[in-house]
Structure formats: C-alpha cells, structure tokens
Amino acid sequence: MKTFLRILGFLAILIIAFSIFIATKPSNYEVKRTKLIKAPLSLVYATVNEYKTWKDWGPWRENDDILTSNYSDITSGINSGYSWDSSLEGHGSIKTIDLKEYEFLNQKIITDRYGESDATWLFENTEDGTKVTWVKKGKLDFISKAFYLLIGDSEKIFEQILEYGLTNLDSYVKKAMNKHSFTNAGIVEYGGGYYIHLTTECAFDEMGANLDKMLPEVLIYAMQNSYPRAGDIFTLYHKYDEENKRVEFSSCIPVKERVSPEGDIALAFMETGRYHKTTFQGDYKYSQKAWEKAFEFAKADGLTIPENGKPFEVYRKGHTDSLNPADWITEIYLPIE
Numbered sequence: 001m002k003t004f005l006r007i008l009g010f011l012a013i014l015i016i017a018f019s020i021f022i023a024t025k026p027s028n029y030e031v032k033r034t035k036l037i038k039a040p041l042s043l044v045y046a047t048v049n050e051y052k053t054w055k056d057w058g059p060w061r062e063n064d065d066i067l068t069s070n071y072s073d074i075t076s077g078i079n080s081g082y083s084w085d086s087s088l089e090g091h092g093s094i095k096t097i098d099l100k101e102y103e104f105l106n107q108k109i110i111t112d113r114y115g116e117s118d119a120t121w122l123f124e125n126t127e128d129g130t131k132v133t134w135v136k137k138g139k140l141d142f143i144s145k146a147f148y149l150l151i152g153d154s155e156k157i158f159e160q161i162l163e164y165g166l167t168n169l170d171s172y173v174k175k176a177m178n179k180h181s182f183t184n185a186g187i188v189e190y191g192g193g194y195y196i197h198l199t200t201e202c203a204f205d206e207m208g209a210n211l212d213k214m215l216p217e218v219l220i221y222a223m224q225n226s227y228p229r230a231g232d233i234f235t236l237y238h239k240y241d242e243e244n245k246r247v248e249f250s251s252c253i254p255v256k257e258r259v260s261p262e263g264d265i266a267l268a269f270m271e272t273g274r275y276h277k278t279t280f281q282g283d284y285k286y287s288q289k290a291w292e293k294a295f296e297f298a299k300a301d302g303l304t305i306p307e308n309g310k311p312f313e314v315y316r317k318g319h320t321d322s323l324n325p326a327d328w329i330t331e332i333y334l335p336i337e
Contacts, residue, residue: 040323051082121133203246278297
C-alpha cells in the first residue's frame with residue numbers, strides 16, 4: 001500500500017511539474033511565410049479573397065477525405081467566410097474582417113485543433129510577379145500548449161501549414177492562368193469597311209516580336225490622328241509559306257471612314273465575306289493550337305478554304321482588359337468558298 005501511495009505521489013509531482021513547465025511556455029505566437037508567385041496581383045488577390053477557391057488550394061484541403069465545407073451567403077470581401085467539419089480536424093471557420101483591395105486581407109480563424117487566431121495576407125506587385133506574405137498569430141491555451149509539446153514545436157507546425165498553403169496557391173493560380181478553350185462558332189459574315197494597317201514579311205520565329213511592335217504602333221498612330229475606330233484590332237495574313245517558314249501579315253485597325261495615312265501606315269478596304277469562325281480563349285502561347293483547331297472545325301463542317309484566301313484573327317479581349325491570360329479572347333476567321 002505504501003509503495004502504491006509513493007507511486008501516486010510521484011505521479012502527482014510529475015503532473016504538477018509538467019503543468020508548471022507547460023504554463024511557463026509562451027502562449028502567444030506569430031509566424032509568417034512569403035512566396036513570389038509569377039502571376040498578376042489582381043488574379044492572386046482575387047483567388048485568396050474568394051473562399052470558394054480555398055477547397056482547391058487551402059492548406060487543410062487534404063487532411064481529411066470526408067471534410068465538408070459550408071459557405072456563408074457572401075464568399076468574398078468583408079464579412080465573407082466559410083466553415084468546415086472534419087473527423088480529423090473537427091470544426092473550423094474563417095471570416096474576412098478587413099481588407100484593402102489588392103493590398104491586404106485580415107481574417108479571423110477558429111478551429112477545434114488550433115484554437116483562435118488572426119491571419120493577414122499582404123500582396124505586393126513586383127517585376128517578377130506577386131509577392132505574397134501570409135501572417136498567422138494567436139494565443140495557445142493550456143491544452144493546446146500541452147498538445148504541441150507532445151507532437152512538436154507549434155510555430156514550426158504553423159509555418160509548415162502556411163508554406164504548404166502558399167505552394168498550393170502558386171500551383172492553383174498557374175493552372176488557372178493556363179486554362180484555354182476553342183469553340184466552333186460556325187459560318188458568319190464579316191467585313192465591309194476600311195482599315196489602316198502596317199505590313200511586314202518575316203520568318204515564323206520573328207512573327208511574335210514583330211506583332212508586339214506593330215500592333216501598338218498602328219494603335220498609337222490611329223489615336224494621334226484621331227481616327228474613329230470601327231472595331232477591334234486584328235492581324236490579317238497574306239501569305240503563309242510552310243516550306244520556307246516565312247509569313248507576310250498586316251497589323252490592322254478598322255476605321256469608320258476613309259482616311260489618308262502617311263508613311264508605312266496604309267489604308268485598305270475589306271469586302272464583306274463569308275468566313276468560318278473559331279473563338280479561342282486563353283494565353284497566346286496556345287495560338288498555334290487554336291489555328292489547328294480552326295482548320296479542324298472547318299474541315300469537320302465540310303468547308304473548303306481557298307488557297308489564296310486571307311484569314312485573320314481579331315483580338316476581342318487582351319492584356320489591356322485583363323492581366324489573366326485565361327480571360328483573353330481571340331476570334332479566328334477562315335475565308336470559305
């Protein structure tokens with residue numbers, strides 16, 4: 001009996017000592033992680049601000065196969081949020097309590113496992129992309145401190161969670177930027193108006209650089225001369241020599257009336273004609289694939305493209321409209337017999 005009492009007394013002393021040791025451990029913590037994401041600031045900010053995207057990149061998304069999410073009536077902006085329930089993580093919720101668009105987001109997070117904490121997202125535009133900083137700070141209660149004393153350093157665990165979330169965010173945003181699609185829009189009528197243009201002939205691999213130079217040049221010329229535009233800028237292809245890898249094309253802007261440009265800028269008229277139209281949405285790096293799809297669509301529709309026909313592409317939405325390449329819209333027109 002005395003031995004048993006001694007053991008109980010020893011255990012009591014250990015428990016008291018352990019409790020005192022836990023109580024002396026710091027309760028407050030603050031951790032942060034930063035990552036450079038090569039994507040437009042507006043896209044990165046919008047992704048973090050919209051809670052419906054968190055299920056695809058959030059750091060808790062793979063912790064439990066049966067994790068369920070419940071969204072509030074507002075899923076982005078101040079007072080937006082969502083909650084989740086999980087057999088492993090328990091219940092949790094997150095809410096946006098303050099923000100400044102494209103600069104920061106402040107959030108309140110409450111979870112059964114990690115307790116209550118505050119999170120701040122900072123966004124900074126740089127030459128190489130968007131610098132994202134995720135800060136998490138809070139206070140551990142006695143039970144939480146005991147828990148982390150047993151499984152590992154709490155700050156290191158929180159840092160790993162932030163790092164994992166930022167890595168997932170980076171992958172998600174890059175995947176979103178690479179989204180693209182091709183749509184068969186069928187036969188349409190197009191044309192019937194004047195346009196000013198700048199024409200060149202070059203090797204295939206020089207075309208991109210020439211387009212980047214010529215389109216702004218024509219656009220600036222039209223603005224400086226107050227030419228009233230009649231539509232979106234487009235590229236007209238005169239010759240496409242597969243054998244010699246050469247192309248002749250014009251950078252064009254439709255105008256509402258006959259004008260008298262000077263120098264290398266010239267005026268032309270496009271007759272109304274029948275074309276097969278393909279709508280391409282996405283980054284210009286998929287342009288070659290888009291043109292291949294356009295010819296596939298036309299062939300599938302039983303159409304013949306004349307050898308001397310001049311196809312063209314119209315830029316309905318580009319980088320001046322959205323920094324996300326997945327939003328860019330180009331229309332491809334193939335002349336048909």
